Amino acid sequence: MHYDLYYWTGLQGRGEFVRLALEDAAADYTDVARVEGDAAMNAFLEGQHEGARPFAPPFLKAGRLVIAQVAGILHYLGPHLGLVPQAESRRLQALQLQMTITDLVAEVHDTHHPIASALYYEDQKTEARRRAEDLRSNRLPKFLGYFEDVLEQGGGRHALGQHSYVDLSLFQVMSGLEYMFPKRMATLAPTLPLLQALRARIAQRPNIAAYLASERRVAFNTRGLFRHYPELDAA
Amino acid sequence: MHYDLYYWTGLQGRGEFVRLALEDAAADYTDVARVEGDAAMNAFLEGQHEGARPFAPPFLKAGRLVIAQVAGILHYLGPHLGLVPQAESRRLQALQLQMTITDLVAEVHDTHHPIASALYYEDQKTEARRRAEDLRSNRLPKFLGYFEDVLEQGGGRHALGQHSYVDLSLFQVMSGLEYMFPKRMATLAPTLPLLQALRARIAQRPNIAAYLASERRVAFNTRGLFRHYPELDAA
Structure with missing residues (x-):
């Protein structure tokens, strides 16, 4: 199966x-906007294509299917790419964890x-200064502490006891946060060994x-989701 | 199947x-915290139960499964309650729409x-006054306009061409927004007939x-998700 991924050019983002x-599984895919430009997404966003209409990028075209929302795309791709356990209960657990990453990502953006x-x-x-203080002090320890516990329950190495798209997303969360908040992530590091x-x-x-x-x-850059503004960081 | 729903008492919320x-399908369920109090959720949130650990309520216990995140719970319940089309592509579409409702709900909360x-x-x-102005002027027309288009594409009466949990959630979104922003929703009404x-x-x-x-x-009350503060509303 060939996949077409649609997302803004010039940033990592969602x-x-x-x-x-897709990269981890060496999937056959085209990053369409990077080839054709952002305007390639318009027909989908305006509802001129068959299939489900996306509210926003990213969305994935797989044959006649159009799937939007990161957690929905990964829920679909997981079994095809061998990136989620097969049992339905574990697929649901992966979906739940990915949606919680979505929540964290929304808070990071805001x-x-x-x-x-x-x-x-x-x-x-x-306002960003005030909100960043709360994120650094309360929300990051809460979210990251939760995922640390999830890794511990999964045996230490994986969120789901085996490699999955959730592990790849946690890599991205950690990478993004370390770019965005180097001082804060340094003080949190001893509490997040897994x-x-x-x-x-x-x-x-x-x-x-x-x-x-x-x-x-x-x-990483200051057009993306994870943005490094030194005035928003502190130990 | 008997379901146990866990969520805060005293508010509708997520x-x-x-x-x-659950109500629409006349499912057999217990709203546990309303019987036992909010503390009944702690053991799950602290990871003392088997099954996936929730980050936050709501979560559902179905046999040995524990499922968190509204869109994940509804994705699971949909087929069991007859509240989603059977085709996998349509289940994915329902999931995507529900996740977009989740995004709107997060913006409403914030x-x-x-x-x-x-x-x-x-x-x-x-800060809330400033953010509310943006929600009223830009975000509500964008989100609600999208769902209006989705209904139109679904034949006018349903998001997915047949009754589903997405329709029930859209009912809740409209009800909540009309409580929260009576003036703004009155001016938007002519654009949202479906x-x-x-x-x-x-x-x-x-x-x-x-x-x-x-x-x-x-x-609806001012402890919940949709809160009516007159100073945040305007036509």
């Missing part, structure tokens, strides 16, 4: 969670955009290492 | 999306809590009508 799964996505960061900096080891192991998987070294991996 | 599905969930509304009122008709039809389904008239339906 599309990166899907890209990591940290630099606490008032409106449509406004520039510069127009909501005061997440840190997972991040290092995933980076060394051959297909992931090749991807990270390629030009297909866009560098 | 649990209500699950409750509406409108009265733009800085921190842990702070009182009164401590973030200034959503308004859906809301009216769902309210008249016998099991839903009985539920809404019962004491099991907690009234």
